[in-house]
Structures are given as C-alpha cells and as structure tokens.
Amino acid sequence: MSQLPAVAETANLPAEIAPDLAAAVGYAKAEKSAATRRAYGTDFRLFQAWCDAKGVGALPASAETVAAYLAHGAGEGAKASTLGRRVAAIRYAHKLASLPTPTDSEKVKATLRGIRRTIGAAKVKKAPAVVDRLKAMVRGCSDTLAGKRDRALILLGFGGAFRRSELVALDVEHVTESEEGLRVFIGCSKTDQEAEGVTIAVARGSGEACPVAAIRDWLDASGIESGPIFRPINKSGVVGADRLTAQSVALVVKAHAERAGLDAKQFAGHSLRSGFLTSAAGKGASIFKMMDVSRHKSVDTLRGYVHDAELFKDHAGAGLL
DSSP states (O other): OOSOOOOOOOSSOOGGGHHHHHHHHHHHHTTSOHHHHHHHHHHHHHHHHHHHHHTOOSSSOOHHHHHHHHHHHHHTTOOHHHHHHHHHHHHHHHHHTTOOOGGGSHHHHHHHHHHHHHHOOOOOOOOOOOHHHHHHHHHTOOSSHHHHHHHHHHHHHHHTTOOHHHHHTOBGGGEEEOSSEEEEEEOOBTTBTTOOOEEEEEEOOSGGGOHHHHHHHHHHHHTOOSSBSSOOBOTTSOBOSSOOOHHHHHHHHHHHHHHTTSOGGGOOTHHHHHHHHHHHHHTTOOHHHHHHHHOOSOHHHHHHHHHHHTTTTTOTTTTTO
8 A cells, every 4th residue: 555545435426426525535635734644654554564464454453453563663662652653644544444443442542551651752852953053054054056045944944943844835925024034924834734824023133144134145046036945956056946845954954963063863854943942942032922933832832942941040959069
C-alpha cells in the first residue's frame, strides 16, 4: 500500500451523485494537513510491512496485533512519541476504511502506557537559535544568491517564529513592508487547520540582522516578483520555480549552525521558532505578545519557553555556595 486507504464509499448509490461523492472524499482527506497525511501514510506502510512479515492482517488489524507491533517497536529502540504517532496512523487508516479501530482497545492503550513508563516519554528538544547564535549563523551567509536566500530565510523564520511548513508556504503576495517592519499573511498553519488565515507583524532588526532588509535583498537579487519566496537554487546558480521543502529549512539551519561553530545535530528548522520565543521570554516580553507572533492557542505551551529562559533567574540556590 503506497498510501492510506481511501475513504470508504457506500455501495448501490445513484450514479448521479458520483461527482459529489468524489468531492466529499477529497474534503474528508483534507481534514488532515498534507504533512500529517504523509506522516500517517509512512507510519501505516511500516505497520503493514511488519504485518506482512508476521502473516497477520493490517486492515483490519486486531488489538493484539497492534499491541505486539508496539512492543516490537519499543524493542527496536523507537521513541514513545514515535509509537504514539504510529498508533494515530493505524487508527486513522481504520477510520478512513470505516472499520472498527483496534487502537481503542485497552490492550493497546495499556501497552503504550507501559512503554512510556518504561522507556520514558520525554521529547528530545533541539537547541533554540537564540539571538547570539542567530547572528553568528547569519554572519556565515555568503553574498551569493544562496547566501542571500539563506539569510532571509533564517531571519524571517526567527522574526516571525515560523514553523518550517509556514515559512516555505509564503508567497511574495503574502508579505507587505511598512515603516515598522513586515506584515505577513499566513494562510494555513498547524493551529489553523480550517485555513482562516492570520496576519502577523515581523519587527525590523538592526544591521545584518534585519529581516526586512534581508527579504528585500533576496527578492531583488533573485528577481522573484510573485509566487513562492523561498526556492531551490541549482549548482549553476539558477533559481527554480518551485518552493523549498520543509526539510530544506532544517538543512539550511543545520548548515549555518555548523559554519558558526555550533553542533549541527542540536539544531533543526524548529530552532528558529524556539529561538524567537526563548529570546523574547528572556527579554521579559509579555507572553500574550509572544502568542500574537507565534499563534499558540495555549498559554501552557509557551510556559516551557519562559521556564527555560528564566531557569536561573532568582534561583533559590543563588549565593548559597
């Protein structure tokens, strides 16, 4: 199976509704973002391959099969968060096929809880590209087309606390320059699955760390006047017409982290977003103003960034030793 199963269709329906039914299937699939569907598709293919090797059914699957698969994954060193996502993929595949969901069984739930208790469920966080690190990364950008693009990507990604999927989805038409900075329209995001859209502000910076100047420099140098802002550049220095992928953002961040003398393994695309939030929290910014930029729906989610930034502030042990 190359993808998740199709939404089940009801048999013996009049032929006249076929076009509308096809449209309904498309809308049902759009319930999840493209990135989520790709991730679920990959996870379900892994599950199916394991089931094929064991001679058991994947769709429908029994609760015992799913529980055994989770135990196998834990034994192979898979993280608890990864196994949790695979459970979600298996559940979603069964729902699309209008089949009973084996993941609702207490056998599966108890197995996953036990795995989390045994191997731990703590997420391994990537390092935030806080201001000093960010400036060091930007200084490493060359004056070539690729360097100008990377500088703009890094600074805008930080200045708008963008998720990497949001960053590569930006078009020239989404960005408007003003005296204060940039107004950036985000058409759809992780916390806006219904694509209502939101406009955020990106403040100007100083010198080499100004997102506004970096974006203008990149667009002028590349000749891009409409469509995707961030695009691939081939070995001949020709700018492509397609968008960069979300994975490309991570590669750009890692490459410039390494050039700045940092451990590239500790950085990823999310480092720009977490770098903004950690830096803003460390400066004492209002958590609600931070939410205006980051579009977080929950204050609790941002508490972690504030906690990390203020870990040693007014420490109870300060001055004791």
